[in-house]
Amino acid sequence: MNHDGMAGYGEDRQAGRPAGLRSAEALRDTMGAYYRTLGEGSGGRPPVAWCSSVGPVELLRALGFAVFFPENHAAMLGAARSANRYMPLAHAQGYSQDVCSYLTSDIGAYLAGETPLSAFGLTSVPRADVLVFNTNQCRDVRDWFEWYGRRWDAPVIGVRSPRSIEQVTDGDVDAVAKQIEALIPTLEAVAGERLDGSRLALAVAAARECSDLWGACLGTAAARPAPLTFFDGTIHMGPAVVLRGMEEACAYYRTLLAELQQRVVEGVAAVPGESLRLYWDGMPVWGRLRALATTFAEFRTSVVASTYCNSWIFSDLDAGDPIRSMARASLNLFIARSEAPKEQYIERMAGQFGVDGLIFHDCRTCPNNSNTRYAMPQRLSSRLGLPSLVLDGDVNDLRCYSDEQGRTNIEGFVEQLADARAARRQAVGG
């Protein structure tokens, strides 16, 4: 996995700022339109379902719910760097500083009566008529939803997935499919209509198309130079999260994919002068997204692929077998798997994207999305011969992230990779 064909350090000092994508404007329009629908007046408004980000959203689409994703809302709080203002309010309610900072910042914001959705005309997060979780990612989503469920006296239902799965078996799929089916009567009662199988098939087909298009967008980063980075991906994945199963998401990703493919043809780099390529595992540090993107760009290092952005690719979805395929997709998700399949996944990604090293974010309040705690970086580095770096931080709680330590860690890692490349070149050149 050595890629010595790229420009080396000391040869070209023209490191630049990350190049912006033109599609960002369409992204703003798409996301803005979505948020505004959540605030439309109560008269004739469809019932609102809250859904965990990798929950059974297709079912909710088919029943005509307006779907709200609190994880997206929490990420907005993190990106706006307002999360730390709200978290203490949730801590005071008994939610520990050590549990998901998405949960604590979102509940805290609710208690403070504030939301970034005010930019789209909402005075609050939309009140849920039903809250639907899937514990394939963690238990915290369920605890989070139950807080609101108690407050609003709304039903909280969901799928209790097996976790740390080695191989997804037909038995696992059957069990989860049954749980998804069991959600239907409650959802029908709240929606006031019966589930139409053809509408469900259409929602699954649209979700699959969105998933394929998003996967194709991320796949363009295998090109050299990469036309987008992990940091771009965390922003542009918005429609794949909140509009999965809707044509709007597909339309957006057709636009984005066209731009990225054009960039590949023209050799336009997301990181001008790209020299090193890295893989990112774990959550983003939302409050430092821009700072980290800039830091890596200064070092002419492109973070070309990630577990996180790829987690919204659901290739198992099949309109011909909607519920079982939804079950299989939710079980095959990276976060729900055991160490061995996770390592195989990262190994495959490292090869596909030709990376020089691996970065693991040890997210303090998200143990389920931190793959650093059972020696995976050590095992992968040893097996793949790829250096790895562990960054201590958090998805929303900036008290857990040190800017200076983060920068030194990253700069030191880049020095190490660049020196190793120079030494290899010297050895080859005699």
Added chain:
Amino acid sequence: MSRYAGIDSGSWTTKAVVIDDDGRVLGTAVTRSGADLAVAAGRVYTGALTTAGLAPGDVSAVWATGFGRHTVTFAHGSRTELDCHGRGVAFYVAGPVVVVDIGGQDAKVIRLDASGQRIGHRMNRKCAAGTGSFLDEIALRLGVDTGDLDQLAAQSGEALELSSFCTVFAGTELLALIRTGKQPADLAMAAYRSLVKRVQAMDVFQGTLVATGGVVAYHPRVVALLQKALGSEVIVPPHPQEMGAFGAALAARDGAVSVGPDGGGRGDR
């Protein structure tokens, strides 16, 4: 004969080293970093030049390292302290080597291969335990200067343990032990053991071990306890506190390449 200088702008102290072409140390200086890192850098540079009997014009290149490396506006380039400590140690000790650097605010483990090339590193989490700050806190609680802690621990007769995970809790645990009549000497020794345990947990230590940093320079007991804990000799190279600055001077001599866009940070970021 050309001369080179390195400045290590650390969290507690700023260090400067001037060397010649062969890496011989001609002059050094150390000062508290304080609130104005640029002033501290200028002061140690002048100090090191004075001890070397040189003027600024005699120096071919100055490189900076340490957390304040980007504030050293007169530096011609910079490398991280991870690089410079490794580079400095590789000058004295043949690889493969594991370097343990214990500074005022962080602890680092740096791995070098047989050729002295850095192949990995670990830093402590955002936490003071396992660093010089921990010893400062303990010395404060015991009412002694940090510099006297080692001498105090030399009189220890009873083996005590500090089990707390963090510096603040260790401080309160210390107070509880004082209330039960435990001796300050034993408590000082317990603090050293606690620090070593934290460092020991950072990585797997095998092969040649080298210790650097201000804590190593002023608290030789840490080295002795580290040797005992790891069951292996721990080498302390010359100028352990100035090792980062020495490595930066070597980087200047060797024409190392700064990875940043501006040639390594001349304060214009």
